[in-house]
Amino acid sequence: MHTQDGMEYLDPMASRAFAVADHQIAHVYVRRPEDLEATRAALADLPGIEQLLDDEGKKTHHLDHPRSGELVAIAEPDAWFTYYYWLDDARAPDFAQLVEIHRKPGYDPVELFMDPQDPYVRLKAAGALARKKLGMRYRMAVVPLDPSPIRGSHGRLPRAMTWTPGRSSCAPPPTPSPAASRPPM
Known part of the structure; x- marks a missing residue:
């Protein structure tokens, strides 16, 4: 973390560990292997985390790709991760x-x-939209710092296969291959 003009900025390249949050999934990147257990211990008892996937867990859930974090945190059903x-x-x-x-x-x-x-806030938004309409640069500075209005999210592992995305087609389903089950790199 570094401070500039009284504001704090994350410096992930200087961090021993950091997380990239995306709704109910957070990839936790750990710089040095010797810090992995301490990172796991720090996260293990945090409220809102249902699972913490290591290498084996990532393989089980098809999240074992080169850009994946050393750990992957999965939120509880009614929780989500903020950045x-x-x-x-x-x-x-x-x-x-x-x-x-x-x-x-x-x-x-x-x-x-x-x-x-x-x-x-509405006046600020209207002013920003007017500047945009006129082709001028603008900043939409209207976002709250309180994440509590968020009541739902997505991204966690399905509770059952009946909760997974569906496919509807007249064509027969494709034959899955191990390479096809992973997202493109």
């Missing part, structure tokens, strides 16, 4: 309240909401 890494909202990075998908280290579903604590 928020700061402890004090006053030190949140400048992009935290923006619709800024490329600078955030993980998906931020809170971007779907406007900050209910800001009485001028």
Whole structure:
């Protein structure tokens, strides 16, 4: 972590371990193998984590690809992972309240909401949209720092095969191969 202008920014390349959160899945990257057990122990008892997959668990769930984290955390059914890494909202990075998908280290579903604590949030949004319409640069700085409005998510392992995505076609199903069961690299 480094601080710039009073705001905290994640520095994953200098971190011994960090997670990339995506709804109900978080890939945990551990720089040094000797830190893996300490990382696992730090995560093991956190509320909201149902499973922590190691190499064997990743193979079982077809998540064992080169870009996968050393550990993969699976959220409980009613929980999800946020990318928020700061402890004090006053030190949140400048992009935290923006619709800024490329600078955030993980998906931020809170971007779907406007900050209910800001009485001028609709005026700010209207001003940003007007600047956009005029072809000017704009910043949509209307996102709250409170993730509690998020009531649902997706991405975790299905509870049963009946909960998996379906396929409907007149053609016969393709014959699966081990290479076809993995996402493209």
